[in-house]
Ligand SMILES: N=CN[C@@H](CCC(=O)O)C(=O)O
């Protein structure tokens with residue numbers, strides 16, 4: 001962002017969801033530079049403090065900018081054919097075992113140039129931004145060679161440099177076993193630990209490291225090796241775990257102080273307790289649950305009872321969740337997982353930010369001193385964002401204190 005001095009900005013009479021709850025009375029919000037300045041009830045609002053402020057809007061519902069803490073936005077090709085195979089009865093697991101699924105996206109991603117991947121990912125990210133996203137996590141995981149994983153991460157970094165959105169990058173080298181290592185799973189994990197993680201860390205391309213801990217991917221012991229390497233290089237830890245079975249990947253990740261365990265449909269009591277002890281976030285991905293027509297629900301009541309923060313994300317990817325609408329995920333989190341609208345919204349603001357390690361910065365909150373990432377919506381109450389499934393409700397998107405033009409869909413762009 002370039003540095004013309006910014007006037008203080010003012011929103012008045014807004015109904016505020018502050019990242020945790022909806023406040024009981026209309027509020028005034030002031031922004032100074034890239035931070036939230038003051039947040040006061042209108043009953044205490046003093047016109048003198050508004051002097052010199054630029055008034056941005058009156059009325060409406062304001063939330064923190066949405067945080068989509070789990071996506072796979074950078075990829076080549078499409079998996080529409082696989083969608084049809086699943087409709088004809090093949091399961092996600094069967095398709096993966098037959099060399100399709102993630103590996104089919106690996107082939108297309110390896111064949112694509114960095115520029116092609118950037119051009120393909122950009123409209124996907126713009127779709128998220130048009131629906132309120134100001135922070136997004138983007139994983140690699142469709143390259144599975146050192147060069148191709150770094151290529152994906154460079155594309156993710158460039159998206160964050162060229163678009164007004166905060167991008168957090170995650171190296172997901174341990175996503176699937178590449179064909180050239182078919183009989184040498186441990187050999188591939190050695191490559192991830194000894195070459196991929198060091199290279200991504202040295203080049204500053206990854207903020208975190210993720211794994212897919214599952215029977216069709218990697219064992220708990222292999223994931224622990226990856227966590228140890230990530231830790232040794234100062235990178236945060238995340239895990240795709242307990243999606244299709246209960247291997248104990250979440251508890252293993254928690255033992256390494258993971259920021260989050262994601263999917264977790266098969267998480268048991270011991271896993272819930274491990275996440276609680278480690279202060280890790282449970283990331284719920286209702287888009288994948290819906291697309292794969294899963295039947296096993298994540299243990300919402302146990303997570304709630306234990307006080308484990310629950311985040312909600314799109315998991316936007318070409319296979320298990322080709323979904324680029326964060327507010328639709330608010331609805332799915334309520335209708336499919338029985339979260340309250342308040343919990344769903346906190347899941348895509350304060351808790352989503354915590355799952356990316358931004359808790360201390362108070363990202364995803366609207367309070368004095370927090371980053372000024374905000375959304376103003378065309379709805380009557382914050383809960384209505386989860387209630388209705390309707391595009392085009394975003395009125396203003398504020399990123400780092402600046403009101404951004406809402407990126408328009410140009411129609412000509414290729415979509416998934
Ligand atoms: N579960 C593993 N990884 C992705 C799926 C990626 C894909 O199917 O391409 C997920 O989060 O759902």
Ligand SMILES: [Zn+2]
Nearest residue numbers: 070072240315
């Ligand atoms: Zn994922």
